[in-house]
Amino acid sequence: MAELDIALIGAGGIARTHLPAWAALGARVRVYAPDPHTATLAHEFGATTADSLHDAISGADAVDICTPTDTHHDIALTAIAAGAHVLCEKPLALGAADAEEMADAADAAGVRLYPGHVVRYFPAYARLRAAVAGGELGRVAVARFTRTGRYPTWSRWFADPGRSGGILIDQMIHDLDIARWLFGEVIRVHAYQRGHFTAPAPAGAVATGGAVLTHEGGVISQVVGVWAPPATRFRTTFHVAGTGGTVRYDSLAAPGLRVTGTVAEEDGIPAGDFGESPYLTQIREFAEAFAGGPAPRVSARDGVAAVRIAEAAAHSARTGRAVELTATKEGTPT
């Protein structure tokens, strides 16, 4: 793969997961963010910094957008206008219209736009997709997905629905995308959300959301998201049942290494998963596509469709009604 020049925009949590991936792939990265920690972060991963968004994007092969969701649209259009490919952190945008405009602009400019639906790259979910697509579960009837992590109080914008879309759009979009990837287009959504949804969220804030999806092929699925009390360990689960049996997953159930006897709560012994970072798997696939390689497992239209479902879920949560979705040009998920 040719060495890529990457403009990484943002210096928050997701930038910290993307930077080591780009470094591992030998990309030259310059980071821009209006954030005092930018230089330290860039230095940590052998990247440089840019003084402005324009300077960062200028001449870049691809732009990696790791900023709050409400800024994705404008940064992506700027990058596309400059002829750069784009990796945009999920959700593509707060609304489907903006997301669609981004995808259309990329098409018109002949550049690639990929949404960072990284859960498709987590081994359990990739394997689940293969099992479902390969018919190992027979005809799937019903599925559940949960995603639980501490309330993202480390950055103020998450708690602000005007910037993040709230838990339904920011967090649950992961599993909304997975459900559509596995079971096909969603024709009806019913959702709710409860808890704390204003910024700044106080320490100890809690929020939950739930969505029931009806897929055009008849599968019904449930997505639950929790922004939980501070000492909560990050955890995702799924359970899928079909005529060929069931499959279940719990990210905390079978770690490669479990640490139980420590003096303090965080004792510095790394535990959990030791395979390749799914962020690296994702970014490698995108980087190869930027360089003319095969299409990745997720497309810009998938990103638009995920936002459309999440937006419908948010609408349902506001109104209390079920929302019917009609076929759009995103077509069948790939």
Next chain:
Amino acid sequence: MRVAVLSFAHVHAATYVELLRDRDGIDLITADPDAPPGDATRGRALAERLGAPYADTWDEVFSLPLDAVVVCGENARHRPLVERAAAAGAHVLCEKPLATTEDDARAMIDACARAGVGLMTAYPVRFSPAFDALHRSLTDGSLGDLVSVHGTNNGTNPARIRGWFADPELAGGGAVMDHTVHLADLMDVLLHGEQATEVYAQANTVLEPDSPVETAGLVTVRYPSGAVATIDCSWSQPPAHPTWGGLTLTCVGERAIVEFDAFPRLLGGFDAINGRARWEPGGTDLDAAMLDEFLDAARTRRRPRPDGEAGLRSLRIVLAAYASLRTGRPAAVG
């Protein structure tokens, strides 16, 4: 005291017979005159296999002085047996769901009230000590206010053993009727009998395409206090699975997340003799604990818990779920 088990239609009947047979001070009588002729899994054949005294007709049972009866008929056939038991002055434990219509449930409650006998709905899970501890964590404030609740009650399709479970008239529905009520009753305990206001449900027959009733369902229940419960009530446990299924309830509170498993696995491993996974549940015998409550209430002539009103409140949730299934929209309860 003399206790009658009326009908073996429900799969739980044999369990009750065995528990009552082995108790001191219980004079057991059973009857199953509506059993299909020649069905070796019911009627006199089952009673003899269980070593339980058997009467050939309802008249024969009701000619005896009865202190208490356990009604295990098909869901739609509870009412005449309950009314007759009440008229005979017997306290009643009725299998869940209490009835398939609100009119029937109300008539049963009224008949027992008029006769001055107790009416209990068979919800064994609320007798779990672990659930009791969960309930305490809510009442003593350590869980904080309830934000959302996520329940699963999955099992093998009971119609494989008892065909009437798939008869819309006799069962009143499928998985939604059979399984939603257990979780609805746990919510009834947690919310002190607060009647739900709205239900959204989606269901399908993918797992059993020829089934006249739904075999998978996802139900969302809203309560006046704001709490929301999502329920997977599917008959999605594969028939060859070493255990019938299970019931779990995850409570997201303002201060903690608590997960309850009504049938936690005691032993795992692999059964090489039968060539399948070993999966042996542990925990308390919930049916025995439920019978303790029923028999004690009957002996002391006090009101049993959960009573008929509790059975009616959870039935209303199920009836609203079916209303929602008909329209594809959330339906009001009651």
